[in-house]
Amino acid sequence: MRALSHTFLFLFLAQTLIAKGNVYVQSTKAKLLSQPKLSADGFPLQMGDVLAPVSEQGLFVQVRAENRSGWVSKLFVSPLPPGNQIKLGVTSNSSEAVVARQRASDFTKTAAARGLSETQKMRVRGEGDLYDFESLRWVESVPFPESTNNQNQPNAKIENLNIGNSVYSNSELDVLAETKAEVKVGRSLAARLLKKYPVVKDVELTGYLNTIASRLASVSSRKDLSFRVGVIESQEVNAFACPGGFVFLTTGTLKKIQTESELAGIIGHEMGHIVLFHNGEFKQSNLFLDILSGLLSPPGGEVVNATTSALLDEMEKQLFETGRDMKLELEADEAAVGLTSQVGYSPMGLSNFLNTISKAEGTESLKKTHPDTTIRIAKLVYFESISSSDNSSIGKDRFSEFKSKLKP
Numbered sequence: 001m002r003a004l005s006h007t008f009l010f011l012f013l014a015q016t017l018i019a020k021g022n023v024y025v026q027s028t029k030a031k032l033l034s035q036p037k038l039s040a041d042g043f044p045l046q047m048g049d050v051l052a053p054v055s056e057q058g059l060f061v062q063v064r065a066e067n068r069s070g071w072v073s074k075l076f077v078s079p080l081p082p083g084n085q086i087k088l089g090v091t092s093n094s095s096e097a098v099v100a101r102q103r104a105s106d107f108t109k110t111a112a113a114r115g116l117s118e119t120q121k122m123r124v125r126g127e128g129d130l131y132d133f134e135s136l137r138w139v140e141s142v143p144f145p146e147s148t149n150n151q152n153q154p155n156a157k158i159e160n161l162n163i164g165n166s167v168y169s170n171s172e173l174d175v176l177a178e179t180k181a182e183v184k185v186g187r188s189l190a191a192r193l194l195k196k197y198p199v200v201k202d203v204e205l206t207g208y209l210n211t212i213a214s215r216l217a218s219v220s221s222r223k224d225l226s227f228r229v230g231v232i233e234s235q236e237v238n239a240f241a242c243p244g245g246f247v248f249l250t251t252g253t254l255k256k257i258q259t260e261s262e263l264a265g266i267i268g269h270e271m272g273h274i275v276l277f278h279n280g281e282f283k284q285s286n287l288f289l290d291i292l293s294g295l296l297s298p299p300g301g302e303v304v305n306a307t308t309s310a311l312l313d314e315m316e317k318q319l320f321e322t323g324r325d326m327k328l329e330l331e332a333d334e335a336a337v338g339l340t341s342q343v344g345y346s347p348m349g350l351s352n353f354l355n356t357i358s359k360a361e362g363t364e365s366l367k368k369t370h371p372d373t374t375i376r377i378a379k380l381v382y383f384e385s386i387s388s389s390d391n392s393s394i395g396k397d398r399f400s401e402f403k404s405k406l407k408p
Helices: 095-114 117-122 133-141 177-196 203-217 251-256 260-275 287-296 306-322 326-342 349-357 364-369 373-385 399-403
Strands: 010-012 023-025 031-033 042-044 050-057 060-065 068-073 228-232 239-242 246-250 281-283
Touching: 031 060, 042 068, 050 068, 133 177, 133 228, 177 228, 177 239, 177 246, 177 281, 177 306, 203 228, 203 260, 203 399, 228 251, 239 260, 246 251, 246 260, 251 349, 251 399, 260 326, 260 349, 306 364, 326 349, 326 373, 349 373
Parallel strands: 228 246
Antiparallel strands: 010 281, 023 050, 031 042, 031 068, 050 060, 060 068, 239 246
């Protein structure tokens, strides 16, 4: 069983882009820059261009592209090759999946006949005590409001959402194996978070937040993810990023925000962790064992196998206790400036918010898991000074409409 369990999932920590080999352009905003800053002059790059990394400096990587060399933002390139956006809740019908289902079904029948207790190890661990997939499915089902600013939005609604035991793919060839594995782990971590904090089931507010996330995602390299933002009930000032595109803000945080630019800055910071692979990269789990675990789960239940459960324990500890390395947090701050400025928000949104909460109460969990606020603000001032703004209108700042509806 131990040998089999090791095939469920393999996570390796993110290394430098240089160690990964080539990177791929996955944003229309990508340019080959003369200097490592977004405001520098640059040569436009095309989606799918393959670049060879040479060195790195902060949020930028020096690359070679054919006969040219220069700098490119990590926000716009990915160590993963291009792949289609994952569609949550779509079961794979590939020949490989069909064979795996048959093998898994045969295995469970044989195990049942022999009374093999080993199969119990693949059941959901602490399903009722650790995870709230029902609330997560609600967050995933909220449709995106119609765009009012000509920004590209993902498909507005997920029909027939049925994520329980499915394999997260619309085609084995279209969606990257690494993306599917990342989303599976991220969903489980998000379900753990929602077990700790109740989700705020406000369709309009959640849709509004997802519109902002979609706007930011449109200029990032993670076109393979369907980003989702939810609100959780907590007076603590904090926000959380789970692999696979799941972001959560506390009600305490929303009450401290003054403008939509500040809100975008916070969402941009959390998305930065995801876009920049701060949780590492993931290898696809064994399809046969995934389906086998699904067959062993309770009807309508979701599966978190033993190996993934151990990984989630470490990720959960990082969210609530240890936090990420300071370098990664500052890189996410820089990512927030880059993403927000590229779509027309003020690059000062995040620093304005940090100035507000530097003197506020209820920030214990944030201070415990993040660098000192004064250090972050000082770095942000520099990042803002070298940012490049789109200068396009983002329309009316609607945040005050939603803030007024929050419970005191």
